[in-house]
Amino acid sequence: MIDAISFSSGTFRYLDQRFLPLKELHIETRDYKEAIEAIKTLAVRGAPLIGASAAYTVVLGLNAYQGEKADFPAYFERLIAEVNASRPTAVNLFFATKKMQAVYDANFEADSLETLFAKMTDEAQKIYSDEVDNCDRIARHGVEQLKRDLAGVLKTRKLNVLTHCNTGTLACCGIGTALGVIRLAWQEGLIERVISSESRPLLQGLRLTAWELEHDGIPFVSISDSSSAILMQRGMIDFAVVGADRITANGDTANKIGTYAHAISANHHCIPFYIAAPVSTIDITLSEGSQIPIEERNADELRTIFGTQVATPTTPVVNYAFDVTPGTLIRGIITEKKAVVGDYVKGLAELFEN
Template structure:
């Protein structure tokens, strides 16, 4: 399996995804500020992977602490705030930070500083292990749901699936969320071909998903983001599945910009469109997608492609990193606990109570 991120001997090692597929460049650092910059610049990306990277970044930060135990609370609060500010939409980042804050709150008064740090280190590694296990569970639930929803097609042929952005090992540590479902479905003989949309402006589908699929020998074809409705019209897509950066209580989902257009097209053509994401991506505290903060990124990400200017430097740009797909356009939300189909308000709330 692709080793997207690891943490050993107080060193964070990650695959810099900005350079794929042209070159594989691994970076090692013990500096938490460098790790924060990697999250900000999308060297490390994908909601679950960002959560893992955030946990390890906090560990790098506390490893650099040289003050007294009495000085640590102020340092820790500032450190976590800096990490949380790196990517505002990916709720996994806040979920990981919350788990480490809980360890701190429960043990600071009674433990030595060394014992506290050891427990936080263990918690960070557990977040990583959990994400790998989550991928396996999501894949199984997703394939089982596909077999139910698309049984009428599977009686005569295999399926063609659309996915957007990158949701594989590069984004999730394990086999992936949406791409993990696709991988298992292909292994079980359900998939004919994967259709991966380019995912402008940073081309995660064209660069990263295509790279992973080629790495695994899974048949695929890449398309422009604007092609999916036409392919659905022609019967060339049977269903779609993507990941998520945040899911509201009613099933409204923030994901890579362009997702909503694919979902609306699938809904119009009566094709299933699924979200695959771990429960840690669900934010039950917000009622709907209008409350999800949407990151607006640097305009030059759109005006340039890998450093090559494709528009005037003075061209006004709106560069939102995510859009919000209303839950009504989704056939189901696949999680590591189960597939939720139908009433998302009831179903997602029940997941969070387990």
């Protein structure tokens, strides 16, 4: 697998995903503000990857500090606030910064800044490695759920799967969440073909998921986002699995814009629709999806494609980056701990009990 991000000797290295698949551009930086900009501009993207990147960005900010210990608390508060402001919807970002905050809170009084920074760097590395392990476990639980839910189909043939946006190595710190499930299912001989929707306006499905699938030699076809309904109508999709940027206590799920439309079509055609995401994506402080802040991005992302104007600069645009799929449309939420099916309020809460 290609490492979408890495951190070594005080340097954050990331693959700028805005230029894929036509150009592989790896950037190295020691500047935390540059790392924040990479998250804001989607050079680094994908909920789990954003979380790990946020932790590394905090480390870059620590390394940049030149003042006295007495002045550090105010600096650290500003640093965390800047990182938190980079992307409002992906809860993994806040999960990571809270972990970094917890290390600071537990050790600031007793430790020198050098020792404190070393502990926080170790925590950032742990956040990354935990996400790698989470992907492996999510994939295993996902495949087990598919074998249960689609046993009848699997007796006669392999499965065709729809996925949306990008949830693989480029979005995570391992084999991926939804794409990790697909990869393992393919390795076990369960998958015939992947249907990857383009994911307008930034085309993460067409540019990134297709690139990963081609790299792995997994049969796939790319489609426009609006094509999934007719494919379902014609029996060309057996199940769908996508990722998530935030999941509320009742199972409502924010994901890349277009997910909700796929889920509505899947529900109409009685096709299982799954979410694959780490527990860090679940925000049980929110009871339902209407409470999730939805990022609205620059209108030019829709009016232009890779710098080419496709609408007049004065064309009015609504450019939501995410939509919310109600938990009632979701067959199961697959996490690294287990696949939760049915009562999401109870099932998701149980994930936090241990």
